[in-house]
Every structure is written in structure tokens, then in C-alpha cells.
Amino acid sequence: MLMENIFLMGAEISRPKNLSTKNYLLFYPTEGYHITEVQHSLFVKHLEALNLLENVSGMDIEFMSAGVKTNADELRKVAGFSYQDYKDTQLIFENCIFDEKLRWTICVYQDYWGIVYGENELIRRLSADYDFEQDAQRFESELIAEIMDEKSRREYETLIKLSYVRVKQ
Secondary structure (H helix, E strand, O other), X not given: OOHHXXXXXXXXXXXXXXXXXXXXXXXXXXXXXXXXXXXXXXXXXXXXXXXXOOOEEEEEOOOOOOXXXXXXXXXXXXXXXXXXXXXXXXXXXXXXXXXXXXXXXXEEEOOOEEEEEEOHHHXXXXXHHOOHXXXXXXXXXXXXXXXOXXXXXXXXXXXXXXXXXXXXX
């Protein structure tokens, strides 16, 4: 299965094809190319509550936006979805972990931030249980200020503005 069958490729950010652009939240900062244990624990709690934790796969997306084909096109099964299983999966660059039915995904990008995409109820529950607004503010103040390219800065500003946390206010 090629990444292009699952993801829309963007200049800066790639996202799953069948999820609305507004059904996402930002995780910032992450622990390298993985979400933190606290973020993971919260996420798994809500996946289990909504019966959305079934077959989990992962893939590197380092070169997706550039359209470069690499061996990273391969899906890798995540043995379980404990934090240790997640960390042990060989995802060492920008990557996504996702439900094979694409009901949710977590993409982690360079600069150690991530996006959680998901169905409305999952995103609503996550946002009620975690301070994503604080993550969005930190992301804005720590990362966007560093971006020199005006077009890229506008893309990131739009990303933040359209996240679920900002939309619901």
C-alpha cells in the first residue's frame, strides 16, 4: 500500500484523506518523533472508551510532502498500543500511527510537534481532557516565530487557527 492511497500530501503537512481538516488537535511538544507518555495514555484511554483501538499501523512520512519514494512506504504493524510497543516500533523520522480503518491517526513532524486527527467524538473527548489550547499557544510562540518563510508561516498560522480547540471557541 502506498502512502498516497492513504494521505494527502501537503507542502508542509500531510493528512489522512478521509478526515475533515477541522477534526484535529495539536500535540506540542512531543518526545522526539513520538508523542509523550502522558499524551499517549490520554489518547489510548479515549480510543478504548470509543472502541477505536483495533489494528494499529505506522509509517514514516519524512519525505511524503516532497513526493520522494523510499522504503519508508511500507506499513509497519504496531504489536500492541502500549507506550513501549509504540516507542519500539521502528518509526525514526516524521511518522504516523493510525487505525487501519482511518478513524484516527497521530502524525508527528520535525520540530517535535504532532497532530491528532479523528472522528468528532474522539476529538471532542480529547479536548475536554487535555489542555490543547496551551499546546497551541506554545506551538505558536515557540515555533511559528522561528519560521522565516512567509508562506510557511501563514500555513502554520492557518493550521493553528483551524484546529478544533480554536474553532470551538
